[in-house]
Amino acid sequence: MKIYINGKFYDKDNAKVSVFDHGLLYGDGVFEGIRSYKRRVFKLKEHIDRLYESAHSIMLRIPMTREAMIKEVVRTVKTNNLDDAYIRLVITRGVGDLGLDPRKCYAGPSIIIIADKINLYPEATYKKGLSIVTVATVRNLTEAINPQIKSLNYLNNILAKIEANNAGSEEAILLDSMGYVAECTGDNIFIVKSGQLYTPPQCMGILRGITRDAILEVARKAKIAVHEHVITRHEVYISDECFLTGTAAELIPVVRVDGRQIGDAKPGKLTLELLKRFKDLTKTEGVKY
Ligand SMILES: Cc1ncc(COP(=O)(O)O)c(C=O)c1O
Secondary structure (H helix, E strand, C coil), rough: CCECCEEEEEEEEHHCCCCCHHHHHHCEEEEEEEEEEEEEEEHHHHHHHHHHHCCCCCCCCCCCCCHHHHHHHHHHHHHCCCCCEEEEEEEEECCCCCCCCCCHCCCCEEEEEEEECCCCCCHHHHHHHHEEEECCCCCCCCCCCCCCCCCCCCCHHHHHHHHHHHHHCCCEECCCCCCCCEECCCCCCEEEECCCEECCCCCHHHCCCHHHHHHHHHHCCCCEEEEEECCCHHHHCCEEEEEECCCCCCCEEEEEECCECCCCCCCHHHHHHHHHHHHHHHHCCCEEE
């Protein structure tokens, strides 16, 4: 495996950053998780745009144009000769002193690109569906750290994941401060009711997932009614189908929430139809290499 750090490739054992990097010391940085399918990097422009928007929001100036970043991502997957890959693109504030003042990170940001494989869940879980729980940890408040910023500080999500694991579950639903359903630890949430698709809107304090948008795109093309609408836990419990979306997990059915069976406790018809259409989209969309 060859890992890209600031324009050079390193073997896995030699791919290192300083212990003074503020990405490590403070979680000061931004990242993206991207997938490639059959030598096409899926929605690469969208991921790069979101990366630069996250960076802009935390006043981290990435020392490279978006076009150049696209080329470096493609170069990294190509160098690793992977047909299907999970790409982790990380920008840290860079090396500073032990204080948190980002102005003292004189060396500038570190740019890291890792191209590898990832399987979040075993194949059987995709067939059977997930059992998930709502957790007490509330999603980061929009006015504190906006969840739209895909920052290196994922403690909010990790705490929720720990709570889910403690409850014997793989994934957690986080609510917003009003008690509405926001999203899961690394995925957006969808429900189906009477043949229509519902997902919380961007203003609910969620990360606007690129897979989420791709699902909305294929659903609209398939003439399925979609609603970006606030969702309560009750609406999740009484839904006909439920599924999660994210670059790493892709699309995974949910069959039980807080002990309540969803539909007939099997991956739903519309869920499977959308999964098929999503897979088709990954075959045609993306930057080729
Ligand atoms: C908190 C959170 N929500 C949703 C998502 C899904 O986003 P995407 O589909 O862009 O991977 C992710 C993953 O990046 C995430 O970390």
